[in-house]
Amino acid sequence: MSSSETRLNGLLLQGLAGDERAYHVFLRDLAAHLRAYLRKRLVNMQDDVEDLVQESLLAVHNQRHTYDPRQPLTAWVHAIAKYKMVDLLRRRANREQLNDSFDDNFDMFSSADGDAAEAHRDLHVLLLQLPERQRLPIIHVKLEGLSVAEAAQRTGMSPSAIKVGVHRGLKALAAKIRSGP
Amino acid sequence: MKTEDLVTMLATGAVAVDRNSASRRYLLALVFGVLGSGMLMAAMLGVRPDLATAVRLPMFWVKFVFVAVLALAGGVVTWRLSHPGSRVAWTPCGVVAPVIVMWVLAAYVLASADPTQRYDLIYGRTSAYCPFLVAMLAVPVFVAVTWAMHGLAPTHLRLAGGAAGSVSGALGAVVYTLHCPEMAAPFVGLWYLLGILIPTVVGVLLGPRLLRW
Numbered sequence: 088m089s090s091s092e093t094r095l096n097g098l099l100l101q102g103l104a105g106d107e108r109a110y111h112v113f114l115r116d117l118a119a120h121l122r123a124y125l126r127k128r129l130v131n132m133q134d135d136v137e138d139l140v141q142e143s144l145l146a147v148h149n150q151r152h153t154y155d156p157r158q159p160l161t162a163w164v165h166a167i168a169k170y171k172m173v174d175l176l177r178r179r180a181n182r183e184q185l186n187d188s189f190d191d192n193f194d195m196f197s198s199a200d201g202d203a204a205e206a207h208r209d210l211h212v213l214l215l216q217l218p219e220r221q222r223l224p225i226i227h228v229k230l231e232g233l234s235v236a237e238a239a240q241r242t243g244m245s246p247s248a249i250k251v252g253v254h255r256g257l258k259a260l261a262a263k264i265r266s267g268p
Numbered sequence: 269m270k271t272e273d274l275v276t277m278l279a280t281g282a283v284a285v286d287r288n289s290a291s292r293r294y295l296l297a298l299v300f301g302v303l304g305s306g307m308l309m310a311a312m313l314g315v316r317p318d319l320a321t322a323v324r325l326p327m328f329w330v331k332f333v334f335v336a337v338l339a340l341a342g343g344v345v346t347w348r349l350s351h352p353g354s355r356v357a358w359t360p361c362g363v364v365a366p367v368i369v370m371w372v373l374a375a376y377v378l379a380s381a382d383p384t385q386r387y388d389l390i391y392g393r394t395s396a397y398c399p400f401l402v403a404m405l406a407v408p409v410f411v412a413v414t415w416a417m418h419g420l421a422p423t424h425l426r427l428a429g430g431a432a433g434s435v436s437g438a439l440g441a442v443v444y445t446l447h448c449p450e451m452a453a454p455f456v457g458l459w460y461l462l463g464i465l466i467p468t469v470v471g472v473l474l475g476p477r478l479l480r481w
Binding site (some may be wrong): 102103104105107108110111114115118137140141144145146148149150152153154155156159160161163164165166167169170174181204206209210211216225228230232234235245253257261265 | 269271272274275276277278279281282283284285286287289290350351352354395420421423442456480481
């Protein structure tokens, strides 16, 4: 763990300094790490693991300015994942209290095993529900890979509005996950 | 959306992150919070008229340092609780220590005072509203600190709310020292502390609602 900790830490620091490729590798490896971490903890909720991996990745990205390089990376990452896990369980508990409908039909041969588990919640669908000033910057910059200047030209928005739109849009996406089912 | 697509999306166009954004956020919150609290004090209560002579008395500074140290200690806890996985460890001791020192001082003052004066040393003339005025002056700081904290990532929301409340209360009390005429250690150790506890309890109660992310 400690050698991968050092490696991931290095990648994240490069990413925070603006190295897109290092950041990509960091997030990809982090996803695998989070999947293992959450699988161990959500023993009876394997179907939720991939959703929670995605929610945690988004949280890590949105809150990446709170990482202090002097602290262990795993402590930071696990605290975020655990927070999102507890938040999910609390959301669930609240809803079940309201609806009083426990679905107990878990099956032992659930397809949640294996690496190719699908997320149930589609972030793309949530993305399309965002207001235009956030949706368009995200689509152009984050999905199509345009530069901020190109996206500004394409949409007629100012470059700073594009940057703000991406930033706020990703936070709004996290909020949509929170308020959703 | 598949997880790998999300990873690609998040990484695409990711620019350098300002490493000082957290400290700048808190600095901004403190400046505006204390400024707001100071204006509230000046408008509603006014600076004590004998401030120029009061600042020459040691007890004025004992009182001031007491609440300032509480603010500082609460600030350290607040800072730690805003960062996921950061250890709070011994830092709450910094909040407890000045309280104990003040209580020891208060006990000494009460023990060595004439029994007929003890009531006045504890209740002074303003104990009926002192805690509420401190809590009122804490409101601008509380709003600002909660804003700053919400932009970071507290993972223990009740604790974080309580810490934010205690900083706000202590800074409200710092501002209140410029108005308050009371100088006795027993008074400060009781009513100031109660004033700081009001926003602390409010923070604990509202934390999960205000700080969720």
